[in-house]
Structure formats: C-alpha cells, structure tokens
Amino acid sequence: MKVFKTSQSLAEFLSNETRPLGMVPTMGALHLGHLSLIERALQENQSVLISIFVNPTQFNDKKDLINYPNSIDEDLLQIEKISEKILVYLPKADDVYGNIVEAKSFDLAGLDQMMEGEKRSGHFQGVATVVAHFLKTFSPDRAYFGEKDFQQLLIIDHINRSLKLKTKIIGCPVVREKDGLAMSSRNSLLTADQRKQASKLFEGLQIAKSNAKKVPYRSLKIMVNAFFEKHNKITLDYFIIADPNTLKEIDLEQPVHQGRAFIAAYLGKIRLIDNLDMS
Template structure:
C-alpha cells in the first residue's frame, strides 16, 4: 500500500495514470474510518482502475475549536481498515501545513444559496472550509469519480455545485447512508458516544422514519411540530434544527410541490453533534 504525505509525491504518481487515461476514484475523508467509509471505498474499487483515499482533518471547516480538538485521529487503525478493502488503494494523509502552505484559511465561495441553509446557518464559514479543501484535493488527485455519503447530504449538494461552477471534470457520486443495527447513522463522531448514548441515539432515526410517514399523511407543518414535540420530552437531546427541504435547492418547504423532499436533523447528545436525514418521497 502506498501512503503519501506530500502533494508532489502523489501528484507525480497519479500523473502517470492520468496520461494513460485510467479512471481514478477518490474518497475524501477526515479519517476515523467506519463501515460507511469502507463502503465508499468498495464502490470506488469496483468502478475505477485506481482508488485514492485522503485522510485529513480540515481545520477550516470547524467553527467550534473544541470540536476540532476532539475530532478522533486514528491513522494507523484507518490504514488497517483500508487494507481490508484492498492493499492497492493509495492513501494521501497530508499535514495542515502541506495542504495550506502555511496559510490556514479558507477561500470565499458562492454555492447559489445552498450554503445558507441548515448546516450553513448553524456553522458559519463551514462550507467555505469544505469548498476550499475539496477543491484543493480535486486539483491534487484529479479524480474521474469522487464518492460522498448521503449522511452529509447538504455537503454532497454543495460539492456538486462547486464542481459545476468551477467546471471541474469530476463525476460526483452520492452513496446511501450506512447505519448501525439500531439505525444510528454511521459517523466518526459516534466514537465519542458512550455505549449507553449509542443506544439512546437510535431515537433519531426512529423519529425520522415516523416523520417520513407523517409527511405523506399529515403534511409539512404537522410533521415539523411532531418532531419538535418528540424531542422535547427527551431532554438528553438538544435539537439544533429539524427541517423539511427540497433536495435540489435545500430551501425549507412550506407547501408540497412536485419535488423531491428530505427531512434533515441535527441534535446534540452528550455534547456530540449528530446529523441525519431521510428521503420523504
């Protein structure tokens, strides 16, 4: 398995594959890998000649310094998990200085309003950080296909918009959410939950499933109120937001139109912020 810590090394290697028109699959991650990440890797390996995974905790997308500090960093264990998929996967694990050339700051991006909804309104600057690092990574790896999980559905739409607006020759592939047996969406942050909290966290997906049914039967406003009431009687959770929005523009829905809708939620449990979403139609 090849592991690179610098841009020059991986760029030099990949240029050979680009010149011979190999398909390059790419899975960008912040490490602390779980089965959801591995499923993205498996799909990439199946669909491309070469697969690259990046492991980089990006400081510019954290608006909370404590969250950045506590984010799990488990490179050794991550490499072993990657090997379980294939020992031919190329790993890119740069330092912050290597990625930002000594200037750790994000650029300014417009995503046609996608950045102002939900995560954007609750985490100022977050999507500027996401846009900055994903654009840098795409320019280094030059992937044919890049794989993102739908757990971060807003991020997925943001990346698609960035690729469109910057005319980047990358096909963005959205992949289904991987879940624990109890329905909890797999996330690197789950490592910070106790066993008891992981059990409690099943309530998030259970409520989303109920919202899915209520959306069809009772409509938008009833569903929003139901979810707010459901969490209000579980004080161990602190809700950041619950929103029903159209998939294409992420604008909160008021009346049902001929669109695809999703329910999005962010809650704190034991000071760990958990997000999830579900398709409503």
Template sequence: MVINSKTSLQETLEIARKEGKIIGLVPTMGALHDGHLSLINFAYSHCDKVVVSVFVNPTQFNNASDLEKYPRDVTKDAEFLRTHNPETIIFTPEVSEIYSGKVESESFDFGSFVNYMEGEFRTGHFDGVGSVLKRLFEIVKPDKAFFGEKDYQQLLVVKKLVEITGQDVEIIGCPTSRNEFGLAQSSRNFRLTDSELKEAELIYKALSKVKKMFDTNSIKEIENDVEKMFEAHPSFELEYFSIVKEDDLIPTTNKEPKQKYRAFIAAFLGEVRLIDNMALNY
C-alpha cells in the same frame, strides 16, 4: 500504501493514468469506519484505482473545541484499509501540503444550498469544505469523487463547487450507511458510549416516522411531532429539524405536487453533535 507528499502521490497516479486506469477519490477526515468502507467499495465499483484522503481540515470547523476533539489515528486508519482494501492509496498530507501560506478559506457563492441548516448553524463551514476539496481535486485530479448522502447538503455543495471551479471531476453520491440501530455511520459516533449509541437511534426513528407521516400530515403537524419526540428524551438537544425542497434545500411549510422533499435533523447527544437526513416522497 500510505503517501504523505502530494508530489509522490501525483507521480504514482500518473503511472496509473498512463495505463488508462480510472481514478476515484474518497475524501475523509480519518477515524475510518464501516460507512467509509461502503464509500470505498462503491468507488471500486466505478474505478480502477482509489485514493482515500485522510485530512482533518481546520478551515471547516467553526468550533475550535470540535476540531481539537475530532478523533485522529492515521496508523489505525491505515490498518483498517489494509484489512479491507489493501490496494487503496491513503493520502495523509500535512496542512502545509494543502494550504500554502495562511490557512484560511476561500469564499464561494453556493447560493441557497448554504443558507439553511448546516450553513445557518455552522458559519463558514461550507467555504472551508469547498476550499479543501478544491485543493484535493487539484492534487489528485480524480475522474470521480464519492460522498455519502448522510451529508446530503454537503453533496449538493460539492456538485456546485465543481460547477463554479470548472474542475473535471464527476461527483457521485452514495447511500447512507447505518448501524444496527439505524444510526448513520459517522466518525463522531466513536465519541458515544455504548448506551448513547443505542439511544441515538431516536434520530433514525424520528426521520422514519416523518417519512410515514409525510403524505397524510401537514408539515407543521410533523414538526410538532418531532419536537415532542425529542422533548421526551432530555439527553438530546434538538438543534434543528427542517423539511426542504430537495433541488434547492430551502425549508418549506407547504407541499407542492411533483416536488421532491427531504427531512434534515441536527441534534446534540451530550457533547456530540449528530446529523442525518432522509428522502420523504420517493
């Protein structure tokens, strides 16, 4: 079922609520793939009714070219869901349904979660994410919302958003879905050639090596090794590599006992920007 109007969506969901059904939301920007499918299936394991929003949010792109090139095909997305999860509600609003008046971001205090990595290299990105999700949560009023750990920094930001806004929705993180080469599933992967898809496994290889090295090598040694790996592949441009404390996402140079750490990478393969992360010591 494809619904464009928030009024129609709310009427449909109200019927489900009166029947005592638990409603889940999987927010997406479309170009659906197996990674989204894993999120949707995970949502169905927790909910009776699942809404998949398909909305390319203009306020979370700090690069106009990236927004323009982002893949869009609602018909293809609807067919994808009809094939795999035909009972899913697809919510495909126009910009005016989400933003009344001027299309701009609200400002949120997400603390240290947005000071580094994506927050550092994509100015205003997380305010855009927070703005659209706040509105989607208001429209859908889901009991639970599901986000992939590929965007782990975003996952923590969304949890903070709910704390700030006081919205009554449980945020659930889902394991990263990967292809046969270990590459994290992403809509951006559609822009890669077959040879680039194979080459992109370097990101997963680097993170896997970091995980193996973490207990025995210093963070500086690990950083140097990752830089050398990417220098050996000139088609890649490493934007950042960071090892951070998982509870605050602040980069660290020293390992502390009983502290959980996670490694994050962002790199360009040609014109396509790819990100990934991995837990290191659990």
C-alpha cells in the same frame, strides 16, 4: 498500499497511474460507511485514492477540532485489508494550504445559508476549499461522498460544476447501524447511554416519513418536536424538510409528497446529523 505525505509526490505518481481514478476524501476515523465508499470506488475504477485529512478550516469550534476522533494507524490497517493497491494521501495542513491556513471564499449559490451552514459559520467554505484543492490537484475521474452529509454533497457538486472540473461527483447511500443510527466518526465519542439514545434521530425521521402525506408540514414539525421533548437526554437542534436540489424549506401548509428531511441533535456536547428521503 502506498502512503503519500505530500501532494507533489502523489501527483507525480498519479501521472503514471492507470485511469480511471476514484477518490474518497475522508477525515479519518473510518467506519463501515467510509468502507462502503471505498468498496464502490474499487468496483468502478482502476485506481483508488483515499485522503485522510482533518481539515481545520471547516471547524468553527476549536474544541470540536481538538476532540475530533483520530485513529490513523487503525485507519491504515483497515484500508490495507480491503486492498493493497489503494493509494493513501496523508498530508499535513501546510501541504494543503501552504503557510496560511485559511479557507477561500466561494459562491455556494445559497446552499450554505441554511441548516449546517447557518449553525456552523464558515464550515462549508472550509469544505469547498479543501475539496476543490483535491479535485484540481489530483483530477480524479470520480469522487465519492456519503449522503449522510447531504448538504455537503450538494455543495461539492456545485463547486465541481462551477469550477468546470472533470470529476464526476457520486453520492452514496447512508450506511446505518442495526438500530438505524447513521454511521459517523462522531459516534465513537458517545457514551454507552448516549449511544442508546442516538437512534432517536432516525426514529424522528421515520415518524416524519410515516406521517408526511397525512398532515401539513407544520403539523409534522410539531409532531417531531413533541417526540424529542419526550426524550430529554437528546436535544433537537433542527428538523427541516427541504427541496433536495435547492435545500429551500417546503411549504408549511401542505402535506409532504416529496422532499428530504434533515435533522440535527445534541447528546451532551456531541452533535449528530441525519437525513431521509420523504418520497
């Protein structure tokens, strides 16, 4: 395993590295979901690059940035156990942004106007800034992202195409705990009681899917909201079923024959998200 602290040293090394190159951008605090992305990248590429960078411009709440899980030493041990051939990019903010740490402004085709984009102002401009920088600088042949952050995945794919980059963006299925909770770095911040309650997000999605074709979407929303009202230790932020390509909310008066359900909820101050294909 080789660790690089600067983009210049990494780019120079990559100029002689065997292609194809697969990249897995992360913010660290690695879990089995991340590891599944790394494993797939290893299967499909000759070389694999993992970035660990907690991107400050995608946090609209400074407290959230400060409290974000940090386990660099453990992350590196996990990566090394998978393969000693993996390359790791571990930059500081100034290596990514230079002297001024701020997000650029991208045309995100309206994909940032709902759900996480509405709730977290500027979040996706920050994501787009750092991912575009990585793809331009290192030119991976493939880049791997989890479908748990489905809105992010669509936005990254849009940016990749709009900038006419050559990287293939690959979305990978959500990896879940035994009780259905989507794996997330934020899960490590939950108390024992909150962790028990957290599986309710997936339960809510399952209720939606099992009833999707039986009742109009409007009734389905009422049903899911009622489910969360019974469980007052978890606070529903939003539940939306949208077109998986445009993220536009579907017709309230029609049963759900296709689409993707998106959910966000709070457990104390910890906010979790999830999604599920309704077809």
